[in-house]
Amino acid sequence: MIDSRDERKGLARMSFKLHQDLANSNALGVDYGYRPLNTFQISASAKDTAKRKNPSVDLPDWVDGNITHAQKIGSTSNTAQVHPRLVSEPELVFVGHHCC
Numbered sequence: 716m717i718d719s720r721d722e723r724k725g726l727a728r729m730s731f732k733l734h735q736d737l738a739n740s741n742a743l744g745v746d747y748g749y750r751p752l753n754t755f756q757i758s759a760s761a762k763d764t765a766k767r768k769n770p771s772v773d774l775p776d777w778v779d780g781n782i783t784h785a786q787k788i789g790s791t792s793n794t795a796q797v798h799p800r801l802v803s804e805p806e807l808v809f810v811g812h813h814c815c
Contacts, residue, residue: 734797745805748798754789757782 736742738749755774760781772787 728793731793731795734795734802737802738797745801747801747805749795749802750797751791751795752789753787753791754794756784756786756788758784 734749735751738747753775755772755778757774757778760783762781772785774782774785778785
């Protein structure tokens with residue numbers, strides 16, 4: 716039996732590689748905002764009395780407040796961001812010209 720988490724991990728790796736290759740080749744002919752980045756899981760408290768714990772990870776300077784937990788969950792080698800509209804529109808136009 717295949718664990719669905721393994722399937723999702725495989726799909727995520729394929730998607731990361733596809734978007735990386737599209738950005739590097741400029742196959743869509745547009746800049747759709749692809750950028751590799753580090754990702755973190757962060758918990759914070761709204762209470763002024765909460766003690767800020769020193770996270771064991773290097774957080775970006777813009778992260779402030781009463782951080783109670785921080786963990787790096789992704790890096791530039793496996794996490795990236797794209798602008799959804801800028802990547803979707805050219806793909807739909809391409810499919811529309813090469814399908815049906």
